[in-house]
Amino acid sequence: MPFYGRPSKNCESCRERRIKCDRIQPTCSQCKRAGKTCGGYRDIPAFMFRDETDKAAQRSALAKSRSAEREGITQGSTLSHTSSSKRSTRDQSKTVVLSWKLNQPSLVISVPASVPTNVENQGLNFFFTQFVTEISGIDDFSFILSSSHLLGTPTVELPLQNAAISIGLAALSNVTRDRSLLLVAREKYVSCINLVRQAVENPDQANPDLILKLILMLGLYEMVCCNPNQIDMWTIHLDGAAALLKQTTFGRVIKARDPRAQMQYFYISMVRYFLIGGDVPEDILNFNINTIRSSHPDDIPGLSLIGILVRFMRLHSARNDPAFDPAVNLLVAINLDTELEEWEQGLPEKWKFTVEHSDDMQHTFHGKYILYKDLWASRDLNHYFWGRLAINEFILNLLATLATVGCFLPNDAEQRQRSLDTASRMAMDACAGAASQLGTYASAIPYKRESRVPRLNIVFMLLFPLTIAGSSTAAPDEVHEWVVQKLQEIGSSMGIQRAVELIPRIKQSRAVRAQR
Known part of the structure; x- marks a missing residue:
């Protein structure tokens, strides 16, 4: 999962001493004045998209270990949400119980014996019916993905499909109150986060176009899953994208795209500023x-x-x-x-x-x-x-x-x-x-x-x-x-x-x- 705070841009030495840093590279003025070796600066994009705890990997591994079992399960009963049913399911030794944090207090979620085999298709269907522009007479979802400014390439890539599934299932879970759908959504979400993190760590080997689209989709996921204390969490992904765009490889991608995509970036950046304030990126101010x-x-x-x-x-x-x-x-x-x-x-x-x-x-x-x-x-x-x-x-x-x-x-x-x-x-x-x-x-x-x-x-x-x-x-x-x-x-x-x-x-x- 992404880092959910505001990473300091100060050098390591100034952060340890808890003093103001002027961020001059390669050595800041504070370190020069003190005769200290400057500890260097963080890789902000990598920091934003890092895994926050080892538990995220454990949760993903646990979810994957159940995937084969879920594939063979047929449709049946639905998950009950009453407090009494939650207590009873915890008492049943044969019921699979998973626990994880969704940016909120821990939830104990029982996986019902009714997760449908077409659960991923349900997520895709909900995503396209609810969040894709209605195109009269067109039922071919691959066309929508392949020609979008915000999604897709000539062939629908698996990471984008996983991102769409994660958003669709998370939204469907909110509508139906079926928490088992959120289990699969979170698994797909984590896979997308891991891909973005790998790209940040090895930008020369990354597909910038794909990664920027994935970051957009991760932001939409945060809008779907937000809670009262993290209502603007989607902007963390936008900040990560802005940091990536400062890199030459990623910066060339946005400049080479259709002007409409660039315009949307400016609009979204302005929305982000008026929502949470903070510093305004220079590329926005200099427009x-x-x-x-x-x-x-x-x-x-x-x-x-x-x-x-x-x-x-x-x-x-x-x-x-x-x-x-x-x-x-x-x-x-x-x-x-x-x-x-x-x-x-x-x-x-x-x-x-x-x-x-x-x-x-x-x-x-x-x-x-x-x-x-x-x-x-x-x-x-x-x-x-x-x-x-x-x-x-x-x-x-x-x-x-x-x-x-x-x-x-x-x-x-x-x-x-x-x-x-x-x-x-x-x-x-x-x-x-x-x-x-x-x-x-x-x-x-x-x-x-x-x-x-x-x-x-x-x-x-x-x-x-x-x-x-x-x-x-x-x-x-x-x-x-x-x-x-x-x-x-x-x-x-x-x-x-x-x-x-x-x-x-x-x-x-x-x-x-x-x-x-």
Whole structure:
């Protein structure tokens, strides 16, 4: 399993002495000043993807030792989850009992005599039916894997298949409460972690393209299996990928890929920053429209949007700097919002969207949904909605900060109302857009069978804009209530535990902001 902390980048000597290190290579200033031999620096990627304990290997070996037995077992009874049944199974000497830690207190799990022989196929089927873009008339899963930006190669590789099985079975286990499925899911997950670790230890012999895709899949697995104390654990894998991309071999892979894959990396990196903060990678901060080379006209609006959001991220990351001037940076934030307004107004025809109304209240946001003209555009617009909402929340916070010291702008009240209205509209558009991209209306978004079609559906990436919308105090109560309900549905029907664990965070964040 990956290391679940934040590895220090300081040299070994400074870590032992517990002093600040300036990380100069090959010898830091502290070691030079003290006349000590610098202990050197960690291999951060290898550290992130190392096995945390020997017990992981023991659990994997134990699971494998039972695999032959499971293959011969026919379908039968299901696993009971009542406390009385758990006590009774522990008392039965003939029942196989396994114990392991799933980033939470130890669970004692009895393996029922009913694990189906097609359990791996169940995982694949659940993965494709729940998490892969619906492609009308196409039932060939190998096509989806082979042509994806995020998955697959000309032939479906076993590690990617194992990753898909692990995600599918873990999600299915959450839906059905059948813990025996999680046993197989964890076994596949560990095999993928081991492969990534081997690649980190021997990068020259690795397949960078495959490893980066595996890391993505491991992140999705963490979203499916997260618990309340590790809700953002998926970002550990993203940090590992970012560290790998600094290596020449892996860096060439992402630059050689379709611009869309590179754009998604920037979007996900920004989401990671706004979720947990911390340092922003230099390749993100230094982004400009020429960073990603693309001759496809459909990519230009997305590249422009990333550029604006990156500048907002720089502004946001500077807010705790003692030299940060609220009055000056308020104007910067207002200008960014103006740029986004002009960005929306100048969208090409293929990117434009309209809010439609329907009597179908079940599959819409209170009767509203968004009609898109392009599948990729619908996904980029999700980032526009949460980004502009976040900027206007930032403006409102700066206005409140200035008001506490008696500083008011000439059009203070007008700007406050404009930001409230904009934030509210963005929150409702984010919800209407989510309704369009999930369920009944998703198949109405136009796309063609081509390599640029995103094969993974949008559900994992929708969690962030829904969180921003549901947490906003500028949004009406109906937005908050709808987001909570939608996250509960995603968790119960698709097995993404992170959706459920986000609900308390959203409620707490909204309550805290309301008190300001």
